[in-house]
Amino acid sequence: MCGIAGILNLNEGALDEGTPEVLSSMIRELSHRGPDESGFFMKGAIALGHARLSIIDLSTGSQPICNEDRSVWIIFNGEIFNYLELKEDLEKRGHRFSTKTDTEVIIHSYEEKGMDCLNDLNGQFALALWDEKKQTLYLARDRVGICPLFYTTYGGRMIFASEVKSIFQYPGIERKIDFKGLDQIFTLWTTIPPRTIFQDISEIPAGNYLEVKNGKFQKKQYWDFDFHADDPPYKESFYAEQLTHLLVSAITIRLRSDVPVGVYLSGGLDSSIVASLIHRFTDNSLKTFSITFENKDFDESSYQKQMVDFLGTDHSSVSINCEDIYKVFSRIIWHSEKPILRTSPAPLYRLSKLVNEHNYKVVLSGEGADEFFTGYNIFKEAKIREFWAKDPDSIYRPLLLKKLYPYLNLPRDKGNIFLKKFFNYKLTETADPFYSHLIRWKNTAVLKGYFSSEVKKALAGYNCLEDFEKKNFEDWNIVSRAQYIEAKTFLSGYLLSTQGDRMLMANSVEGRFPFLDHRVIEFCNRIPAKLKLKILSEKNILKKASKPFLPAEITERKKQPYRAPISKNFLGNDQKGYVLDLLSSKRVKEAGYFSADGTQKLVNKIVKLGDHLGERDNMALVGILSTQLLHSLFIENTG
Numbered sequence: 151m152c153g154i155a156g157i158l159n160l161n162e163g164a165l166d167e168g169t170p171e172v173l174s175s176m177i178r179e180l181s182h183r184g185p186d187e188s189g190f191f192m193k194g195a196i197a198l199g200h201a202r203l204s205i206i207d208l209s210t211g212s213q214p215i216c217n218e219d220r221s222v223w224i225i226f227n228g229e230i231f232n233y234l235e236l237k238e239d240l241e242k243r244g245h246r247f248s249t250k251t252d253t254e255v256i257i258h259s260y261e262e263k264g265m266d267c268l269n270d271l272n273g274q275f276a277l278a279l280w281d282e283k284k285q286t287l288y289l290a291r292d293r294v295g296i297c298p299l300f301y302t303t304y305g306g307r308m309i310f311a312s313e314v315k316s317i318f319q320y321p322g323i324e325r326k327i328d329f330k331g332l333d334q335i336f337t338l339w340t341t342i343p344p345r346t347i348f349q350d351i352s353e354i355p356a357g358n359y360l361e362v363k364n365g366k367f368q369k370k371q372y373w374d375f376d377f378h379a380d381d382p383p384y385k386e387s388f389y390a391e392q393l394t395h396l397l398v399s400a401i402t403i404r405l406r407s408d409v410p411v412g413v414y415l416s417g418g419l420d421s422s423i424v425a426s427l428i429h430r431f432t433d434n435s436l437k438t439f440s441i442t443f444e445n446k447d448f449d450e451s452s453y454q455k456q457m458v459d460f461l462g463t464d465h466s467s468v469s470i471n472c473e474d475i476y477k478v479f480s481r482i483i484w485h486s487e488k489p490i491l492r493t494s495p496a497p498l499y500r501l502s503k504l505v506n507e508h509n510y511k512v513v514l515s516g517e518g519a520d521e522f523f524t525g526y527n528i529f530k531e532a533k534i535r536e537f538w539a540k541d542p543d544s545i546y547r548p549l550l551l552k553k554l555y556p557y558l559n560l561p562r563d564k565g566n567i568f569l570k571k572f573f574n575y576k577l578t579e580t581a582d583p584f585y586s587h588l589i590r591w592k593n594t595a596v597l598k599g600y601f602s603s604e605v606k607k608a609l610a611g612y613n614c615l616e617d618f619e620k621k622n623f624e625d626w627n628i629v630s631r632a633q634y635i636e637a638k639t640f641l642s643g644y645l646l647s648t649q650g651d652r653m654l655m656a657n658s659v660e661g662r663f664p665f666l667d668h669r670v671i672e673f674c675n676r677i678p679a680k681l682k683l684k685i686l687s688e689k690n691i692l693k694k695a696s697k698p699f700l701p702a703e704i705t706e707r708k709k710q711p712y713r714a715p716i717s718k719n720f721l722g723n724d725q726k727g728y729v730l731d732l733l734s735s736k737r738v739k740e741a742g743y744f745s746a747d748g749t750q751k752l753v754n755k756i757v758k759l760g761d762h763l764g765e766r767d768n769m770a771l772v773g774i775l776s777t778q779l780l781h782s783l784f785i786e787n788t789g
Contacts, residue, residue, distance in 0.1 A: 152213075153180025153201035153655075154225040155311035156278050157320070158287050160303065160365040164194050172320055173199045176309075179316040182485075183227070183655045189213050191223055196280045196287065200225045203658055205511055206233075208408050211251035217261060218246065221282045226253040227312055228275030228297045229662070231403040236270060265290070265359055268372050272403065272667060276312060276354070286363040293373045293668050294518075295356030295642035296661075298651060302351050308362060314351055314487050318784070324350070325785050327777075329605050332743065334614045335489050336773060337595045340643025342617045344369075347488045347780070356642045373668070375637050377623070377630035377675045389677050390694040393670075397423070397695070398431050400667035404514060405434055411512045411662075412437040412505060415465070416712065417453025419689060419696060419704060420516025420525075424664055426699040428514070429461045436463040439505050439513065441497045444471040445715055453704060460701055468504045470497045475719040480728065480779055485656040486648045487784070489777040491594070491769045493714045495649050502657040511660060517645060518665035521637045522674040523692045524629060524683040525709060527554045531573070532586035532632045533683065539578045548573060550686070583623065584615060586632030587639075597770050600748045629679040716768040720775065721756045732778040741781045744774050 155176040159165050170192060177188050177199040184201025191198045191214040200213040206229070216223045230236070233252035236259060241247070245258040252273075259267035260279060265288055274296035279288045289310060291299050301310035302317055309320045318325060326349040331341045341347055343355035354360055357373040401424060405411050413425045415438040428434055438458065442451040451467070458465040475496040482495050505513055520526050531554060538547040548570050575589050582588065601609070618638075623631055646663075654661045664670065674682070677691055684690040688709065696705050720729045731737060733753050735746040752770055756763055763771075 152203050152227045153177065153183030153312045153316070154199070154227050154276065154278055154299075155180065155316050156196065156198045156225065156287075156309075158197075158308040158310075158362060159195040159306065160308055160362075161306045165192065165197055165307075169197045173197050175319040176311055176316045177201050179319050180312055182658055183312060185658050187212060191216075191225075193282070195285065196223075196282075198223060198225045198278060198280065203511060203660060205229070205407050205409055205660060207249055207251035210249040211253065213253060215249065215251070215253050215257060217257050222257050222260060223280045223282070224253060224257050224277060226256065226275060226277045227299075228273055228277070228292065229404075229660070230255055230271050230273040230275065231406060231662075231667075232270075232272040234406070265361075265370070265372070268359065272669070274662070274666070278310065284363065286361060288359055288361055289354055290359035291354045291356055293357045294637070294646065294666050294671070296646050296651060296663065296666065298647065299354040300346065300351055301354070301360070314346065314348055315484075315784070317351060326350075327743065327781065327785065329608045330612060330614065330617075332489070332601075332605065332777065333598065333609050333612060334617070335491070336598045336601075337591050337614050338639050338643075339491055339594065340639055340647070341488065342614070342639070342643070345617060348784075375634050375671070375675065377626055377634055377679075383678050383681070386681060386691060386694055389681065389691045392673065393691060393695045394427075396667070396670050396673055397664060398427055400664040400670050401427050401514065402432060404662040404664055404667075405432060407512050409511045410437065410509075411514065412439055412508070412510045413463075414438070414501070414513050414515045415440045415454055415457055415463070416516070417450040417457060417704070418516065418710065419692065419700075419707070420519035420665065422457050422516075422700055422704050423692070423696045424514055424516050425457065425461055425463065426696075429463075430699055436461055437508070437510065438463040438465045439501060439508075439510075440465070440467045441501050442467050442469045443497075443714070444469060448713055448715065450710060453707065456701060457704060466504060466508060468497075468500050470500060470714070472715050472719040474500060475714060476729075479719070479775075480783070481656065482653075483776050483779040484783050485652045486776075487652070487780075488648065489773055489780055490644075490648055491597070491773045491776075493716050493719060493772060494712060495653050497714050498649050498653040499656055502654045502659045505659045506657040511658065512662060513654075513659060514662050514664060516665060517650060517661075517663045518641070518671075519689070519692060521633060521641050522665065522671055523689040524633065524679070525688050526636065527711075528586060528590065528636065529629050529632050529683055530554060530686050530688065531589070532628050533686070535573060535577060536580050536585075536628045538573075539580050542577055580628065581624070583620065583631065584618075584635060586628065587635050593766065594769070596766060597773055600744050600752070600770055600774060602742055602745050605743055627679050629683055630675075633675075717756050717763045717771055718760065720771065721753060729775060732775060732782065737778065738774075741778055741785075743777055743781070749774055 180201040184203045186204040187202045189200045198214045214223050214225050230252040233255045236255045240258045274292045276297035276299035311317045328349040331347040334341045344352035346353050358371050361368045440454045443449040534550045738746045738749050
């Protein structure tokens, strides 16, 4: 992937003479995304810049790229995996290409179909396309939001870029935290586009493009998740066979590259099937990478070793301890550009660094399988709660929930009183479109008790769910609704961003995700929910498809959620310098987001209890610390 940035004059007339220097500084801020070369185009009202990570067409793929008569220009971040097939068809229609890059395919596809060409693209991307004849700018983002794209307006200009730090290079743009964005993160774990954590900075939503013409903005959605149309219930073997064919195709086209491609191998089902299908159906040699943890509660190295031995891969791993997470946490927030509630991105940052150190620019990952094959406990939880709601007074039905979250250290009591109370929240409100996520969001929202009185006052009467674009899915089953909400929030806004693109591109590595091929997604969404989540057995169809290619211990192993240590990284026996400074009453009061007294009580509690801290306090620590870091890096530091 790469980094893109640009400036558009929203008024009549050309950009001023200082624009090239400003755009150059914006692109320099994206050099980690594109360290290989940079390119610029400026004419009249538009200026486009590009920082390139060279993966396809290393010699002639420099950007910006234009069509034959130089009337259409594009800067592009990402990959179009079916570009060879599209190019062949376009050549038959008379189009002539000057490069071998996938980017040029988009220009000629646009000449044929306008922005409807986005429906033909199998890829992950963020792009800016300038049509000089129409004097129109288009900003577009891929279907599921793998590649980021942000914009703002200031002084009659529209400024856009792959990352907010690039936009902040434009002189005069004010840097402020959006309290509503903060509220969303401390409830949903992410912001809801177009809102971001920064005031007046907007994000292009996944599956959308923005048309900017005559100073007017029009957002258009070209794709969305649809779980509505269940197929007739074919046999499980049919779905497993079709899935295998689709995954092989999705993987094969994602191996298209002029540089070597590696694979992340966690030891779980998802990454293991990706690696195994590469081994079975392609001629590619397998270079795999993984994370191990010194803390055995988080470690999966035994399963990784089993897969390495099974496939005979050339394998490298990086071992993570608490000190490692502490050391890189500031960089994590710099690249994430938002507060976070878990430390999970830190090991992934170290993993992409390992990939870079081995001179690899591309890795495949199993991301997305959990969302579309019902791999998360939240899907089981929704199904159980709906079943319990039919007999709310049952003493047996809630017991099904008991083993879903062993890592949360829920209190043990004879009558399971806490269990019933914890999961009973709005139990019978099954028609609520957010039913599946109400408990998660309620428990996360408790963290907002640490907000300062100023923030609480500003948020009075605000409900962050009002920003969620309602979907008419009353006739969807409970699992499908949960999948939609998870994909629209957690997948796009957190996993593919904070744990995905940002941690990969921090070390100039491109991630590719076969399970997020739109053909795979659309196929999965047609599978009846009762076959994906068979009673309470997650990933039923994926497991059946995997059986011929994986050891039984991998296919049938109990899912281990990816997590990383928290409180011990920052506080406890080892007092950490920058942490104590940022969480001091003085710094907390200066920033103004949190209660200084409440924060100090939390710090004292963490120092006292150490490893015995509950999940909620751990999340509060990370949320407050990451917000304080964000303020220090982006608000206080304006250089």
